[in-house]
Structures are given as structure tokens and as C-alpha cells.
Amino acid sequence: MKRRPQAYSFRMISTVWTSMLCLTILWLTVLTNTAGAAPGHEGEEALFTQLKSGKRMATEKNYTPAEKPTVYLTFDDGPSKLTPKVLDILRKEDVRATFFVLGEQVQERPNIAKRIVEDGHALGNHTYNHVYQELYSDFRVFWEQVQKTGNILQETTGVRPRFIRAPGGTYGNFDAFYFYYLGQAGYEIYDWTIDSEDARRPGMTADQIFRTVEKGPFGNEVIVLMHDGSGHDETVKALPRIIRLFKEKGYAFASLTPEVKPVQFSSGKPKWSRTETRESFDSLLAAAHEHRELWTSEDLPPGKDNALKALPSSSAAIAYAEAGQRGGPDRLNVHLGDRTLAFTKEQFRFRDDSYRVPLRPLIAAMGGTVEWNEERRTAVVRYGAIMAEYDLARQELRVRRPAPEWDAEAKTRIHPFPEMELANGTLYVPLRQTLELLGDRVLSSDVPYERGTEEVQAAVYGGYRTGWIFETNRRNPFAQV
Ligand SMILES: [Zn+2]
Known part of the structure; x- marks a missing residue:
């Protein structure tokens, strides 16, 4: 499939809300193909009913397990004044990590966001403003904030992250619809396997943060939640010890890639009341599918029609x-x-x-x-x-x-x-x-x-x-x- 020029896609995203009604009909066909549901209107209705009941759709994507024990350090809520210190430590230790940044913070400190990329770390999208009430009352707001942050990052760093971390985690915040829309739009959602608890309560000391991480659990792939937002000086202090801990345990350090199987909490009892109608479902799904084209070319299996033909070697x-x-x-x-x-x-x-x-x-x-x-x-x-x-x-x-x-x-x-x-x-x-x-x-x-x-x-x-x-x-x- 031919890749749509990105500049055009950005315009499309910004105007997608107005053109959605027209697109809906067109996308019904796409939906049934992509979702693997039965063709036609009933398949979609069944899908809607399933999601409405709170049951999530299983993903069809295959992920590649890490060959050796690997830790993915993640830092949320930055970039802040502390982020350069975190980057210095990671550089010194020769360790790659992932930063789930807020669009709002990136606007304030674009150069730090650039440095994250230049230092070889991955960027994730942590929404624009982190305000739970706004983000979890209506998926539209969540979606708009993800797009806004994606656009800001694309402009400042050249990277549009495919990774999303839900502010506060998905538990109790995301429902089956959130997972489904974002998945259909080509995003990967990552919670974590170890919470350093550096944001659990105020006044956590570096020592307490380290001791929390030390408790594990230590699986083959570990995702550690930490914060580099302002006020998290103790996390920065704990970081060298945390890195040493994983090095001693023989872990490799890596940034998240789309091949890393996402860790996602079960949806839990929803903290938020939302009304989902069939109409909004259709339009949001249309927007998600429109967006998916941004990444389509990456997902293509090695070409069928246009494959480099096998030739006798010279x-x-x-x-x-x-x-x-x-x-x-x-x-x-x-x-x-x-x-x-x-x-x-x-x-x-x-x-x-x-x-x-x-x-x-x-x-x-x-x-x-x-x-x-x-x-x-x-x-x-x-x-x-x-x-x-x-x-x-x-x-x-x-x-x-x-x-x-x-x-x-x-x-x-x-x-x-x-x-x-x-x-x-x-x-x-x-x-x-x-x-x-x-x-x-x-x-x-x-x-x-x-x-x-x-x-x-x-x-x-x-x-x-x-x-x-x-x-x-x-x-x-x-x-x-
Ligand atoms: Zn956060």
C-alpha cells in the first residue's frame, strides 16, 4: 500500500473530526476486514456489544520475546529539569531507556526531548496534560491529546511514538474501547511489571525507591516504572543503584520496540462512567483506522507484488x-x-x-x-x-x-x-x-x-x-x- 505523505496525514488528523461522518461509511468495510469480525453490519454490532460488555478483543499481533533477560527502564511525566541528569546517568552507564513524555512538557523543553532521541532512547506518548478527569471521561479527549503530543514530538524530535502509557496506568482507567481504538490505530500500550513507587506517595527516599525495585518480580522481561517529572530528585539519586542491581542480575537494558510484548493490566472496575454509543464507536474507529495509515508501511510483510525477485547470484x-x-x-x-x-x-x-x-x-x-x-x-x-x-x-x-x-x-x-x-x-x-x-x-x-x-x-x-x-x-x- 502506498504510504500517504505525512504532511497530508497531519491535515487529515486535524480535519478528521469533521470528515468523520463521510468516512464512516467507507470505513465500515475496512473495519470488518481489520477486526477479523464477521463481514457486514452484524459483525460490527457484535464487536460493539462485546466491547460494551467490557470484554477486550484479543490481539493478533506476534511479539518477539527477548533472547536474554532484559529490563526496560521507563521514565514518565518529563521532560523536566531533572531529565538531563537522568540522561547523563544513562549515558555514563551506557544504558538505553524509554521516556513517556507529556506534550505540555515537550513544548516547554523541546531541546531536552531532542536530546532523549539523540542519546538513542525511545520516546513514548503519555498524553498532553496528564489530567485524569479530562482523559478518562471521554475517549475523544484522550485521542486528541495523544495526537497533539504526537504532532509536537514529530515536529521537535522527528519521532512520532507508537508507545503509549496511560497516565495512572490502564487499571481502572482504560476500558475495552480505549484498548481497542488505540490498538486499531497502531499504538502499543505499556503498563509495567515493577512500580518503583517513586510517585506512589510523597517523600519516598532514594533508598525506599531502590528497595521497592529490589523486590522485583524479575521475569525475563521487566518494565520498571519511574518518573523524571519535576520533584523526582530521589528517583535520580536511586537510578545508579537500580542500574547496578539489574547489571548484577545479568539483565540487558533496552528501549521499548514494537516487538516487545506489551504489559497491560486487566481493565479492572472502571473508575469513570462513560457513555459509548454506536455512533461514536463508528466515528472513533474511523479515526483510528485513518490514523493507522501512518504506520502501515512498517507492518507490511516482505513484499509480495513488488518483492525483489530472486536472481541467480553473479x-x-x-x-x-x-x-x-x-x-x-x-x-x-x-x-x-x-x-x-x-x-x-x-x-x-x-x-x-x-x-x-x-x-x-x-x-x-x-x-x-x-x-x-x-x-x-x-x-x-x-x-x-x-x-x-x-x-x-x-x-x-x-x-x-x-x-x-x-x-x-x-x-x-x-x-x-x-x-x-x-x-x-x-x-x-x-x-x-x-x-x-x-x-x-x-x-x-x-x-x-x-x-x-x-x-x-x-x-x-x-x-x-x-x-x-x-x-x-x-x-x-x-x-x-
Ligand atoms: Zn504519569
């Missing part, structure tokens, strides 16, 4: 593949904003101190799409406002992006790209060049180990970053990574 490709197996790290993790793309040794190439990765999963994880034109032996990438053509026949990459009117020549640039290689039907491209030529930014990468896992951090801007940034790398355009 001798160069075979030699290349063999060279790729020697030396270099065993695994490559590419952290793209909220998402992590993990490659095993067989899935990427390491040559001349540079990483070549399969184009399709990379672009999909960035939020774009790839089509293979067999006749022209060219992979066409659409990524936000950018179109890029990896022309295998000419060994060049042409990038077209929006340019100022007075500078028409800047619109398309052609780069020699001899490093790309087709092997067994997979097009491998240099990682760093691809990210940077498509407007993203490689923030950091470890020195390549002989063994072990290489972690590459990148900030992704969804194909809407303006201006050419390749100049920075001109001296040696094919420098490592």
Missing part, C-alpha cells in the same frame, strides 16, 4: 557474500528512533569497515516503502517526501527531495553508489550512506568488535528533513558504517 555477489562472512561483529542492531532492527551475522555484510544491510527491512523500519523495478534493475524507495532510486544497472543512487523553488537543481542529486550489491535476491546497501542520504542521521556506533554485537544509533526524520546534509561526509563519503 560471481561478484558470491565473492562479496563470502567476504561478508569473515570478520566483523556477530550481530548488528540498528536503533532507528523507537525501533530496533536486529540483524544476525547472516543477514548483513561487513566489509571495508562498513556495514551493508538489506534495503527492504531497513527502509520498512524507517517508515518507507521499497518497490523493485525489474526492467530498470532499480529499487525505488519512497520515504516521506523523499524519493530515492537505487539503480543497480548504473551503480548510482538518485535522491529527489523537496527543494526551494529558486534552487531547482537541488531537487535531484546523483551519487555514485558502487557499494550496493544484489545477492540471492536481496539488495544490500551501505547503512550510513543510506541513512544520511535519506535525511536521517547516524548518532553513534561502537568501534566494530571482532565479535559481539554492534549497536548503531540513528535519528530518523521520516523523510521530511529539509536541506542536504551529505556535505558533512564529503571528504570520505564511504567512511565506515
Whole structure:
């Protein structure tokens, strides 16, 4: 499915409430397909009745369990003045975490939000103002606040988070409708497995916070709830000890990714009274489905119609593949904003101190799409406002992006790209060049180990970053990574 340009989607979101009535009819068809309910009006009615009874829809999504014990540290309610201290500690300890931020706070401290992303952490959406009464009286308000915060984050950091944490947690606050709408819109909802209780009552000391975390439970995947909102100085003090605790227990630290199975409390006895009508259900679901298109390209299974066709490997490709197996790290993790793309040794190439990765999963994880034109032996990438053509026949990459009117020549640039290689039907491209030529930014990468896992951090801007940034790398355009 073709990705809708994001700028257009934003307009759609803002006008969606007015166009919803018209869309409703159109989306009835989509609903029955997406929800897996029986086709037609009855299926929808049954779905509505089920949700109304409080019974949640089961998710069909598959998640990937962590290979080794992993802890996801999460910080809610920031960014505040304390957040840079938290970031300093995480940087020093070389630990990645997830920040569920408030839109309101991001507006006040956009630079701290940017730093969260630049430091390689994931962002989550914690609504705009955290006011329970508003958020839980009507799903519309919750939805509007999530959209508003998503837009603010997209503008300031280039990341639109797919993760949501309900202020106060979902227990007693979310009902089956909240879970369903947000799920249909493509969001993942995360509660936690360990509450540090740093916001449970005032006056919790660092020691008490640490002792609470120390009690566990310590499963294979642990999500720790902490707060970096103002007033949580004691959490900052406790943080190094908490990190040490998990390190001693042998846990790996990671940011949330959409592959992490969400932890969600059962809905519980609702604290709020809400009226849900069939009409509002239809319109909210329409809005959710409209929104889902923002992420659609990421969810596509490896292409059917436009798949890179398996071709007999050229001798160069075979030699290349063999060279790729020697030396270099065993695994490559590419952290793209909220998402992590993990490659095993067989899935990427390491040559001349540079990483070549399969184009399709990379672009999909960035939020774009790839089509293979067999006749022209060219992979066409659409990524936000950018179109890029990896022309295998000419060994060049042409990038077209929006340019100022007075500078028409800047619109398309052609780069020699001899490093790309087709092997067994997979097009491998240099990682760093691809990210940077498509407007993203490689923030950091470890020195390549002989063994072990290489972690590459990148900030992704969804194909809407303006201006050419390749100049920075001109001296040696094919420098490592
Ligand atoms: Zn909160």
C-alpha cells in the first residue's frame, strides 16, 4: 500500500473530526476486514456489544520475546529539569531507556526531548496534560491529546511514538474501547511489571525507591516504572543503584520496540462512567483506522507484488557474500528512533569497515516503502517526501527531495553508489550512506568488535528533513558504517 505523505496525514488528523461522518461509511468495510469480525453490519454490532460488555478483543499481533533477560527502564511525566541528569546517568552507564513524555512538557523543553532521541532512547506518548478527569471521561479527549503530543514530538524530535502509557496506568482507567481504538490505530500500550513507587506517595527516599525495585518480580522481561517529572530528585539519586542491581542480575537494558510484548493490566472496575454509543464507536474507529495509515508501511510483510525477485547470484555477489562472512561483529542492531532492527551475522555484510544491510527491512523500519523495478534493475524507495532510486544497472543512487523553488537543481542529486550489491535476491546497501542520504542521521556506533554485537544509533526524520546534509561526509563519503 502506498504510504500517504505525512504532511497530508497531519491535515487529515486535524480535519478528521469533521470528515468523520463521510468516512464512516467507507470505513465500515475496512473495519470488518481489520477486526477479523464477521463481514457486514452484524459483525460490527457484535464487536460493539462485546466491547460494551467490557470484554477486550484479543490481539493478533506476534511479539518477539527477548533472547536474554532484559529490563526496560521507563521514565514518565518529563521532560523536566531533572531529565538531563537522568540522561547523563544513562549515558555514563551506557544504558538505553524509554521516556513517556507529556506534550505540555515537550513544548516547554523541546531541546531536552531532542536530546532523549539523540542519546538513542525511545520516546513514548503519555498524553498532553496528564489530567485524569479530562482523559478518562471521554475517549475523544484522550485521542486528541495523544495526537497533539504526537504532532509536537514529530515536529521537535522527528519521532512520532507508537508507545503509549496511560497516565495512572490502564487499571481502572482504560476500558475495552480505549484498548481497542488505540490498538486499531497502531499504538502499543505499556503498563509495567515493577512500580518503583517513586510517585506512589510523597517523600519516598532514594533508598525506599531502590528497595521497592529490589523486590522485583524479575521475569525475563521487566518494565520498571519511574518518573523524571519535576520533584523526582530521589528517583535520580536511586537510578545508579537500580542500574547496578539489574547489571548484577545479568539483565540487558533496552528501549521499548514494537516487538516487545506489551504489559497491560486487566481493565479492572472502571473508575469513570462513560457513555459509548454506536455512533461514536463508528466515528472513533474511523479515526483510528485513518490514523493507522501512518504506520502501515512498517507492518507490511516482505513484499509480495513488488518483492525483489530472486536472481541467480553473479560471481561478484558470491565473492562479496563470502567476504561478508569473515570478520566483523556477530550481530548488528540498528536503533532507528523507537525501533530496533536486529540483524544476525547472516543477514548483513561487513566489509571495508562498513556495514551493508538489506534495503527492504531497513527502509520498512524507517517508515518507507521499497518497490523493485525489474526492467530498470532499480529499487525505488519512497520515504516521506523523499524519493530515492537505487539503480543497480548504473551503480548510482538518485535522491529527489523537496527543494526551494529558486534552487531547482537541488531537487535531484546523483551519487555514485558502487557499494550496493544484489545477492540471492536481496539488495544490500551501505547503512550510513543510506541513512544520511535519506535525511536521517547516524548518532553513534561502537568501534566494530571482532565479535559481539554492534549497536548503531540513528535519528530518523521520516523523510521530511529539509536541506542536504551529505556535505558533512564529503571528504570520505564511504567512511565506515
Ligand atoms: Zn504519569
